[in-house]
Structures are given as structure tokens and as C-alpha cells.
Amino acid sequence: MGKIKNAFYAQSGGVTAVINASACGVIETARHHRQQIGKVIAGRNGIIGALTEDLIDTSKESRSAIAALKTTPSGAFGSCRYKLKSLEENRAEYQRLIDVFRAHNIGYFFYNGGGDSADTCLKVSQLSKTSGYPIQAIHIPKTVDNDLPITDNCPGFGSVAKYIAVSTREASFDVASMAKTSTKVFILEVMGRHAGWIAAAGGMASDEDTQIPIVILFPEVTFNRKRFMTLVAQKVKRFGYCSVVVSEGVRSSDGGFLADQGLRDAFGHAQLGGVAPVVAGMVKEDLGLKYHWAVADYLQRSARHIASKSDVAHAYATGAAAVKMALAGKNAVMPTIERVSDQPYRWKVGEANLKRVANKEKMMPRSFISADGFGITARCRRYLEPLIRGEDYPPYQKNGLPKYVQLKNVPVKKKLPESFKV
Amino acid sequence: MGKIKNAFYAQSGGVTAVINASACGVIETARHHRQQIGKVIAGRNGIIGALTEDLIDTSKESRSAIAALKTTPSGAFGSCRYKLKSLEENRAEYQRLIDVFRAHNIGYFFYNGGGDSADTCLKVSQLSKTSGYPIQAIHIPKTVDNDLPITDNCPGFGSVAKYIAVSTREASFDVASMAKTSTKVFILEVMGRHAGWIAAAGGMASDEDTQIPIVILFPEVTFNRKRFMTLVAQKVKRFGYCSVVVSEGVRSSDGGFLADQGLRDAFGHAQLGGVAPVVAGMVKEDLGLKYHWAVADYLQRSARHIASKSDVAHAYATGAAAVKMALAGKNAVMPTIERVSDQPYRWKVGEANLKRVANKEKMMPRSFISADGFGITARCRRYLEPLIRGEDYPPYQKNGLPKYVQLKNVPVKKKLPESFKV
Numbered sequence: 001m002g003k004i005k006n007a008f009y010a011q012s013g014g015v016t017a018v019i020n021a022s023a024c025g026v027i028e029t030a031r032h033h034r035q036q037i038g039k040v041i042a043g044r045n046g047i048i049g050a051l052t053e054d055l056i057d058t059s060k061e062s063r064s065a066i067a068a069l070k071t072t073p074s075g076a077f078g079s080c081r082y083k084l085k086s087l088e089e090n091r092a093e094y095q096r097l098i099d100v101f102r103a104h105n106i107g108y109f110f111y112n113g114g115g116d117s118a119d120t121c122l123k124v125s126q127l128s129k130t131s132g133y134p135i136q137a138i139h140i141p142k143t144v145d146n147d148l149p150i151t152d153n154c155p156g157f158g159s160v161a162k163y164i165a166v167s168t169r170e171a172s173f174d175v176a177s178m179a180k181t182s183t184k185v186f187i188l189e190v191m192g193r194h195a196g197w198i199a200a201a202g203g204m205a206s207d208e209d210t211q212i213p214i215v216i217l218f219p220e221v222t223f224n225r226k227r228f229m230t231l232v233a234q235k236v237k238r239f240g241y242c243s244v245v246v247s248e249g250v251r252s253s254d255g256g257f258l259a260d261q262g263l264r265d266a267f268g269h270a271q272l273g274g275v276a277p278v279v280a281g282m283v284k285e286d287l288g289l290k291y292h293w294a295v296a297d298y299l300q301r302s303a304r305h306i307a308s309k310s311d312v313a314h315a316y317a318t319g320a321a322a323v324k325m326a327l328a329g330k331n332a333v334m335p336t337i338e339r340v341s342d343q344p345y346r347w348k349v350g351e352a353n354l355k356r357v358a359n360k361e362k363m364m365p366r367s368f369i370s371a372d373g374f375g376i377t378a379r380c381r382r383y384l385e386p387l388i389r390g391e392d393y394p395p396y397q398k399n400g401l402p403k404y405v406q407l408k409n410v411p412v413k414k415k416l417p418e419s420f421k422v
Numbered sequence: 423m424g425k426i427k428n429a430f431y432a433q434s435g436g437v438t439a440v441i442n443a444s445a446c447g448v449i450e451t452a453r454h455h456r457q458q459i460g461k462v463i464a465g466r467n468g469i470i471g472a473l474t475e476d477l478i479d480t481s482k483e484s485r486s487a488i489a490a491l492k493t494t495p496s497g498a499f500g501s502c503r504y505k506l507k508s509l510e511e512n513r514a515e516y517q518r519l520i521d522v523f524r525a526h527n528i529g530y531f532f533y534n535g536g537g538d539s540a541d542t543c544l545k546v547s548q549l550s551k552t553s554g555y556p557i558q559a560i561h562i563p564k565t566v567d568n569d570l571p572i573t574d575n576c577p578g579f580g581s582v583a584k585y586i587a588v589s590t591r592e593a594s595f596d597v598a599s600m601a602k603t604s605t606k607v608f609i610l611e612v613m614g615r616h617a618g619w620i621a622a623a624g625g626m627a628s629d630e631d632t633q634i635p636i637v638i639l640f641p642e643v644t645f646n647r648k649r650f651m652t653l654v655a656q657k658v659k660r661f662g663y664c665s666v667v668v669s670e671g672v673r674s675s676d677g678g679f680l681a682d683q684g685l686r687d688a689f690g691h692a693q694l695g696g697v698a699p700v701v702a703g704m705v706k707e708d709l710g711l712k713y714h715w716a717v718a719d720y721l722q723r724s725a726r727h728i729a730s731k732s733d734v735a736h737a738y739a740t741g742a743a744a745v746k747m748a749l750a751g752k753n754a755v756m757p758t759i760e761r762v763s764d765q766p767y768r769w770k771v772g773e774a775n776l777k778r779v780a781n782k783e784k785m786m787p788r789s790f791i792s793a794d795g796f797g798i799t800a801r802c803r804r805y806l807e808p809l810i811r812g813e814d815y816p817p818y819q820k821n822g823l824p825k826y827v828q829l830k831n832v833p834v835k836k837k838l839p840e841s842f843k844v
Contacts, residue, residue, distance in 0.1 A: 074592075074596045078599050171724050173495055177498075182502075186720060294721050298714055400810035404591065
């Protein structure tokens with residue numbers, strides 16, 4: 001019994017359509033190694049669960065409930081936006097983590113998140129050195145923003161990309177049929193505050209077989225109103241309509257978010273969010289064209305019903321690989337997706353040192369954005385295509401709704417006398 | 423040959439995920455009756471195509487292209503928003519229609535649309551009486567608003583309803599996982615300017631097996647800010663989060679659209695659309711809760727990728743039935759969906775006199791809205807459930823995008839010397 005340690009697993013940051021598939025990979029793989037890993041204990045609401053000893057006993061979940069995580073979107077154990085401070089700034093938090101780990105015999109720390117979470121995970125990985133408490137910390141990549149370095153792509157991104165590509169195609173078909181007497185410009189706002197990966201996916205809606213006029217506004221390219229309007233007007237003239245995919249993070253020449261410079265409520269207060277209505281207003285003002293706009297928001301990142309098959313596979317595989325890395329004695333690493341070939345698409349799980357991952361953002365390469373700044377290149381297509389390929393439908397209930405699991409999330413009995421305030 | 427007449431088919435008003443399935447039903451059925459129906463000639467952009475003699479020869483399309491209409495969203499021949507004036511007001515338009523019909527040997531008129539289109543179709547049906555030109559006009563129901571009378575439901579609605587139910591469930595799972603440290607209220611804006619059918623579908627996201635706190639704002643129920651906020655606060659307290667589904671048509675106590683009383687651009691001009699951000703702003707102001715909002719707009723009505731199987735079946739069946747009614751010598755009728763039983767769900771195609779259909783709107787019965795005005799009743803669920811039941815996935819290309827057909831839309835050679843301005 002002495003060598004059996006429990007594992008801690010937590011979800012961090014914005015959730016995705018497939019982060020639970022990673023959880024499934026972790027738990028199923030751990031269950032196959034009961035001689036080394038006792039229980040997988042999940043943090044309720046991410047790292048906050050560890051700090052407050054608000055822990056979930058995943059061994060209380062049936063095999064089928066855990067399997068259903070693979071087809072259930074969002075974070076089954078709750079997530080959080082919380083970044084550990086440095087050891088110097090908040091020693092109490094680290095001491096508390098060690099207390100909780102020790103009390104629950106936790107020897108493995110699996111953290112499922114993006115760049116900030118990789119940083120937290122790295123700090124935890126250093127605890128064994130700084131505190132003497134033996135803990136192995138493995139980071140599992142997750143972010144719809146696709147901005148983690150080293151890994152070819154981030155689980156979570158492929159499904160958003162597929163959703164945006166499919167939705168852009170569908171809405172464009174709609175506008176095309178209405179354009180003669182009604183809407184001529186459709187504007188879809190997508191996520192991506194810093195990197196334009198998701199916006200780029202909108203460009204996939206058009207391909208050789210199905211040509212659609214699409215203009216993309218990337219956060220990497222400063223918004224030029226005049227050039228944008230000229231291009232939209234050209235497309236409307238040629239095709240009768242135009243679709244615009246705009247990243248929430250697009251910036252005007254003064255460096256501010258375009259979204260922030262528009263709307264005021266009835267009292268004159270600035271109104272948060274919605275770059276789509278701002279762009280729509282400009283289209284009306286400059287071109288006098290009828291428009292419609294949509295803001296996909298959470299719909300895009302929770303759309304498990306149209307998840308990408310490769311994305312689900314990546315998410316599961318990195319979760320499973322994290323456990324195997326832990327069992328191999330590793331610490332401060334992250335499983336990555338390595339692309340072996342584009343066509344046919346082949347990939348394998350690689351390994352990155354967490355120091356090289358934490359707090360770094362991978363932007364769209366300039367070579368992925370067309371020369372005029374409003375579209376994607378063939379190279380970008382070659383990169384994106386395998387990531388949105390394949391469908392992986394969830395099961396459906398008889399009433400027409402997807403069957404998503406809500407776990408029991410049975411709490412682990414607290415063992416520490418003190419509570420901890422985050 | 424003398425008895426063989428061509429058929430005219432056109433799509434009208436806002437398009438849907440399944441209006442092309444009706445087109446498929448019309449064309450495939452007509453092709454099975456070549457001894458009575460020569461060609462199906464489609465109007466490019468609806469009735470405008472008839473008026474301007476801008477006609478499409480659907481016989482140039484392959485059998486597989488026509489079959490693919492069943493899985494392709496939006497209007498393959500283009501639609502329009504154009505309502506014929508009365509015979510007294512614009513005799514020239516009716517004369518022109520007769521000229522075009524005669525020139526192209528058209529004896530059957532199939533018009534695929536909502537309430538306004540039913541009115542147009544009714545007027546055309548009267549041409550044979552008033553003008554002596556023999557034409558049979560059959561209306562094929564289509565509207566996401568589900569507001570046509572007599573028919574149990576309108577093709578197009580079931581798929582939007584499914585999309586909204588699925589999306590509300592998915593986004594709610596997302597909010598639930600973020601609520602501890604981040605978003606607590608999610609607001610989804612849906613279509614439906616007059617009737618709350620689509621908003622009601624959001625309520626289907628929650629069911630016995632999967633309980634989700636949802637508050638619905640119907641256009642039928644005057645917005646009461648205080649009661650709404652009290653309810654949202656209660657749900658957040660109890661569940662940790664709350665989802666709000668708001669109809670674009672919700673009105674404040676002064677009778678105006680809630681959407682109109684909010685946003686101004688930087689110059690103080692009223693900004694069109696988006697009741698979701700208005701409600702979000704109120705939630706922040708009154709409750710101080712973090713929110714996210716989405717506006718589904720065209721995404722909801724073009725989402726063929728998550729179409730309802732019953733909806734596709736209804737759309738096809740009404741298209742096919744329209745042709746059979748024409749062949750049976752009928753005029754001024756519309757095929758309807760008749761519900762035979764709820765459970766198991768059984769339905770058949772019925773027939774309605776167009777006079778009873780045109781220009782009438784079917785609102786949500788009060789018995790479908792819960793006593794507090796913010797939810798749906800068991801009766802409403804019983805009605806909605808069969809309409810969103812079943813999946814009917816489109817085929818996908820290898821690149822991960824749905825394979826939607828773009829027809830050749832070969833023009834019919836014009837035969838009339840004069841052009842006509844609409």
C-alpha cells in the first residue's frame with residue numbers, strides 16, 4: 001500500500017467541448033493502474049478545490065459515467081480562473097497545497113488548462129524540490145485559443161474551429177439566398193482575444209467545391225476601416241453578398257479593442273462586448289448595406305454536438321498520456337500533439353518541458369494570413385484541415401436532446417482542521 | 423403533349439434549414455409524374471423571379487443534386503421578401519405573372535413560405551377565376567416562427583427549436599463550470615419577433631434527467647424587470663448560475679421592443695438589434711453578476727448540421743404532398759402537418775384552405791407558458807418534444823465541412839419581349 005498514491009486532477013480556465021474527454025483519458029487510464037494510482041481525486045472548481053480541500057471522489061462514479069465524459073462538453077468538476085502567485089508572494093498557498101496533498105496521499109498532480117494553468121502546474125512541480133514533499137505535476141493542454149507553444153495544436157481548439165467553419169458556411173448559404181432583397185452582409189463574432197486561430201477557421205467555410213465570399217478580421221491585423229469596406233463592397237458587387245468573421249480581439253489603429261469604441265447604454269455608459277454590432281454599424285454607415293450579425297460566445301466552445309473527431313481524440317490521448325508520464329516518473333512536463341504528416345494526417349503524442357510552455361503565447365504565423373490581411377493562406381488551410389476533420393456525435397436522448405452526463409461529484413471527507421480562504 | 427404543364431416553384435421570406443427539403447419533395451415527386459408535369463421551373467429569388475422572368479430550369483440538375491437539397495440549408499434558388507399588392511392596387515403585376523406563366527406553359531404554382539407568402543399564393547390562386555388563365559396555386563408551409571394557423575407545426579421550426587434547445591443545454595453546462603469564479607448568468611437571444619415558439623424551445627434544454635436553471639423572456643409576456651431580476655437572483659443563489667433565453671421580440675411595458683431602448687453608438691445614434699446585451703447590462707446593473715451573452719441570429723435557422731429529423735420529414739412530405747394535391751386538381755390549398763398522437767408521435771399530411779391560412783398568426787397558447795411567465799409548461803413540452811426529436815445529419819466532406827449542394831441554376835431562356843421592373 002505504501003507505494004500507492006492518489007492522483008489529483010483539476011480543470012482550469014475557460015472550458016471547452018472536449019476538456020472532459022481529457023478527464024476521461026486521465027481517469028480511465030488511472031483505473032487501469034490501480035497498483036500505482038489509488039483514486040483520482042478531482043478539485044471542485046479547479047485549483048480552488050485543492051486550496052479549500054473541496055475535493056471530489058471520482059471512484060464513486062460508474063464506469064459508464066466516466067466513459068460519458070468523452071461526449072460531454074464543459075468542465076464536469078467545475079473550473080476556475082485563478083492563478084497561483086509566486087512562492088515569494090504567497091507562501092501560504094503552497095504550504096496549503098502540500099497540506100492537502102499530504103492529507104489525501106496525493107502524489108500526482110494533473111492540471112488541465114491553458115497558458116496560465118501551465119504556469120500554476122510548473123509552480124506545483126517545483127514543490128517537491130522546494131518543500132521536500134514528493135509530487136509529480138503534469139500539465140494537460142487545453143485551450144480554444146490554440147495559443148500554447150510547442151504542441152502542434154491545443155485540444156479544445158479543433159472543435160471550436162469546426163463549429164465556426166460549419167456555422168460560417170451555413171449562415172453564408174442563408175445570406176446568399178436573402179441577398180437579392182434583404183441582408184447582404186453577415187457578420188459573425190468569434191472568440192480569440194489575442195490570437196486569430198478561431199477567426200481563421202471561418203475561412204475554412206469556403207473551399208474549392210463551395211466558394212463563399214468571406215472577409216476575416218484578425219486580432220493580429222490592425223483594423224483599417226477603409227480597406228475593409230472596399231473589400232466588402234467588392235465582394236457584394238461580385239457575389240451579391242459577403243460574410244465577415246470578426247475576432248473579438250480585433251484592434252483599431254489607436255491600439256484599443258474595436259469592441260470598446262462603440263456602444264453606450266441609454267445613460268451613456270460604455271457597454272461591454274460585441275464587436276459584431278460595431279462592425280455592422282460601420283457597414284451600414286459606410287456602405288448603406290443591410291446586415292445581420294451574430295455573436296457565438298459560449299455556443300462555440302461548448303458545441304459538443306459538432307465536435308471534431310480529431311479534437312476528441314487529441315483530448316483523450318493527452319489525458320491518457322499524462323497518466324503514463326506520471327507513472328514513468330516524470331515531472332514538470334506536458335503531453336503535446338506532434339504532427340507527423342499533413343496528408344494523410346498522422347500524429348502522435350510528444351512531450352514538452354513545462355518551463356518551455358508556461359506563459360508563452362503562440363500567435364498565428366504571418367504566413368497563415370493572406371497578403372491583404374483579410375483571409376487565410378493555403379498553408380493555413382493545410383494546418384487547420386486535419387484539426388476539424390471527422391464528426392464525433394454524442395448520443396441523444398429520446399426527446400431529441402444530447403445525452404450529457406452530470407456526475408454525482410461526491411465530496412471527499414475533509415481531513416484538515418483549518419479552512420482556507422482564497 | 424397538350425395536357426402536360428410545367429410547374430413553377432419558389433421560395434419566399436426568411437429561409438430555414440429545411441426549406442430545400444421541401445423543394446426536394448416537390449421536384450422529386452414532379453419527376454415521378456412526367457406525364458402530367460413537364461419541368462419544374464424555379465423562380466430565382468422567389469416571386470421576383472416570376473415577375474422578371476428570371477427563371478431556373480431545374481431539369482438541368484442531376485438526380486443526386488436534387489437529392490442533396492434534402493440535406494442543404496437555406497434557399498437553393500434564392501428567396502425574397504416581396505408581397506404582391508392587391509389586384510386593385512397593382513394589376514400590372516398580376517398581368518405580368520400570367521404573361522410569364524403562359525409563355526412558359528406553367529399550370530402549377532408552388533409557393534414555399536410563411537404567412538405573407540400564403541397571401542401571395544392565395545392571390546395567384548384566384549388568377550384562374552379573375553383572368554381566365556388556368557393556374558393551380560398550392561402553398562407549402564415554411565417558417566421558423568411556427569406561426570401559421572391550422573397546421574400543427576411549420577417545417578423549419580423544429581430544426582431551429584432543436585438548435586436552440588441543444589445550444590442552451592451546452593452553453594448552460596459551460597456556465598455551470600465557470601460560475602464559481604466567473605460568469606454566473608448566460609443570456610441567449612433567439613428569433614421570434616411576435617411569437618415565442620423559438621424561445622420556448624430553450625426551455626427544453628432542461629428536463630427530468632438534466633436539470634438546468636433557465637429563465638425565458640417571451641414576446642407574449644411584457645418584460646417586468648423587477649420580477650425577472652428576482653427570479654434570476656433566486657436561481658443563481660440555488661444553482662450557482664442561470665441561463666436566460668430571450669426572444670428578440672420581447673417588449674417593455676411601454677410597448678416598444680426592449681432591444682430598441684438600449685444601445686447608442688459613439689455618436690448617440692440608436693443602434694439596431696441585440697436585446698441580449700441590453701438584458702446583460704441590466705443584470706450587471708441590478709445584480710452585479712458577471713454575464714456572457716450570445717446572439718444566434720442566422721446561425722439558428724441555417725443549422726442544418728443539427729436539424730431535427732421530424733422537421734426534415736415534415737418539410738419533404740409537405741413538398742411532395744403539394745405536387746400530389748396539384749395533380750388531384752386542387753387549388754388554393756396548403757398541405758398541413760396533422761398530429762395524430764403525441765406518444766408515440768404519429769402524424770400525417772392534411773389539407774387547409776388557403777383562405778384560412780393567409781395573414782393569420784398563431785401565437786403561443788397561454789397554457790404553454792408557466793404561471794409566472796418565465797417558463798414552459800408540461801403541455802408545451804408535450805407539443806415541442808416530437809418536433810425536435812431525431813437527428814438527420816448531412817454528409818460531410820473529407821475536410822470536415824458539411825457537403826451542401828450549390829445548384830447550377832441554369833436560366834430558362836426568356837420568351838417575353840419586355841422586361842419588368844419590381
